[in-house]
Amino acid sequence: MLKKFVSSICILCLLCACSGGTSGKEASSGTDVKSAAQSLVKDLNLTDTTAEVEDRVVQGLFFFEDGVVTASDVYLANDKSADIVGVFKTTNIESCENSIKTYLSTTKQQMQSYFPEEVFKVDNALVQDNGSDTVILIICKDMETAKTKAEAILKG
Amino acid sequence: MKKTVLILLCACLLCGCGGGSSTAKTEKQITRACLAIDSYDYKEPVPVSAAIGEDYYATAMFAGDSRMGCLSLYGNHPDAEVGYVTSLNLLMIDIMKADERDDGKTLMDLLNETDRQNIYLMFGINEIRNLSFDAFAEKYQEILTTLRNNNPSVNVYIILAYHPKEISGLNADQLNTQLNALNTQLVQLAVDNYTYYLRPDDAITDENGIVRESYVFDGLHMNPTGTKAMEDFYATHVVRSEDYVKEVCE
Numbered sequence: 001m002l003k004k005f006v007s008s009i010c011i012l013c014l015l016c017a018c019s020g021g022t023s024g025k026e027a028s029s030g031t032d033v034k035s036a037a038q039s040l041v042k043d044l045n046l047t048d049t050t051a052e053v054e055d056r057v058v059q060g061l062f063f064f065e066d067g068v069v070t071a072s073d074v075y076l077a078n079d080k081s082a083d084i085v086g087v088f089k090t091t092n093i094e095s096c097e098n099s100i101k102t103y104l105s106t107t108k109q110q111m112q113s114y115f116p117e118e119v120f121k122v123d124n125a126l127v128q129d130n131g132s133d134t135v136i137l138i139i140c141k142d143m144e145t146a147k148t149k150a151e152a153i154l155k156g
Numbered sequence: 157m158k159k160t161v162l163i164l165l166c167a168c169l170l171c172g173c174g175g176g177s178s179t180a181k182t183e184k185q186i187t188r189a190c191l192a193i194d195s196y197d198y199k200e201p202v203p204v205s206a207a208i209g210e211d212y213y214a215t216a217m218f219a220g221d222s223r224m225g226c227l228s229l230y231g232n233h234p235d236a237e238v239g240y241v242t243s244l245n246l247l248m249i250d251i252m253k254a255d256e257r258d259d260g261k262t263l264m265d266l267l268n269e270t271d272r273q274n275i276y277l278m279f280g281i282n283e284i285r286n287l288s289f290d291a292f293a294e295k296y297q298e299i300l301t302t303l304r305n306n307n308p309s310v311n312v313y314i315i316l317a318y319h320p321k322e323i324s325g326l327n328a329d330q331l332n333t334q335l336n337a338l339n340t341q342l343v344q345l346a347v348d349n350y351t352y353y354l355r356p357d358d359a360i361t362d363e364n365g366i367v368r369e370s371y372v373f374d375g376l377h378m379n380p381t382g383t384k385a386m387e388d389f390y391a392t393h394v395v396r397s398e399d400y401v402k403e404v405c406e
Binding site for chain 1 (some may be wrong): 172222243245247251252262282287290291292294305324325376
């Protein structure tokens with residue numbers, strides 16, 4: 001009886017571990033956006049001037065509609081610039097990009113008041129997607145490199 | 157083995173008895189119970205008070221976005237600690253470096269390190285175009301909790317947003333709606349945290365409730381005249397806990 005009970009518990013534990021795999025998938029998708037964002041930050045020489053922000057900060061800045069962004073990694077400037085690198089996994093590219101456009105519009109207005117020299121960079125922000133589930137946002141000085149690197153990531 | 161267990165059990169019982177006598181002793185020492193009753197109404201803005209002396213500023217820290225920067229640029233109280241970040245979004249308070257410093261510290265670093273007893277916070281104008289203030293309020297709450305954890309007796313003054321002349325991207329109605337939403341959240345934070353809040357409008361706005369043109373140089377940021385008006389307002393809106401907290405003893 002006891003053996004049966006113990007083996008049932010073991011089976012339950014194994015099942016739980018398997019279902020953990022689903023959230024692991026999410027985590028792995030999160031890891032994808034993470035490594036993509038990290039490599040962009042490195043390639044664009046933004047390591048010292050940007051910092052990775054928490055998921056709740058991302059939502060507080062972009063106001064994505066519920067369920068639209070399933071994983072993201074965003075680096076924001078720690079100085080007075082508008083620099084940003086964001087990689088977003090999305091279920092709805094149009095909605096995701098609309099939220100990003102709203103962010104850009106707000107950022108532009110903000111920069112016009114405080115740091116007008118940044119407005120040009122915001123105007124030339126890169127918002128690019130792979131046509132299915134990933135959107136990349138970049139504001140930085142070196143937009144040529146940004147475009148090349150983003151395309152490479154989106155082509156996968 | 158059984159013997160050891162028995163000895164341990166006896167020792168525990170003896171300790172238990174010892175503890176009992178110490179409890180009894182404590183109970184005997186308490187002869188009366190006192191209760192501190194705070195009659196301050198946290199739902200209301202800080203009322204006018206007698207003006208503070210210059211020594212108060214050595215106990216005060218003013219932290220905020222660029223609106224707080226006027227105290228650093230034109231302030232008349234050198235002992236006051238001022239920390240601010242131009243274009244600060246509160247969600248980035250622990251990322252963006254504070255202005256006028258070379259050490260790379262963020263405003264959150266400064267708030268964490270300060271030992272000032274009276275802390276004034278002015279945040280929110282850079283979030284005024286937000287679709288919601290929920291994330292802002294959550295972060296603000298986190299800061300209030302941190303300040304209280306660092307110093308349980310700290311006095312925090314939340315400063316409501318005054319009405320600027322204009323904010324780009326918002327028309328007059330939208331600006332009013334957003335300011336009301338922001339200030340409602342700020343008042344709620346004050347009430348929830350038993351924290352004071354300041355409504356500077358009467359001191360610095362005109363008959364339409366908009367900041368006086370002679371006080372600002374760009375419709376939002378205070379010039380030296382406006383800074384003086386804000387300082388006078390702070391000086392005459394201080395809560396002295398002895399006026400509100402009474403100790404009642406049985």
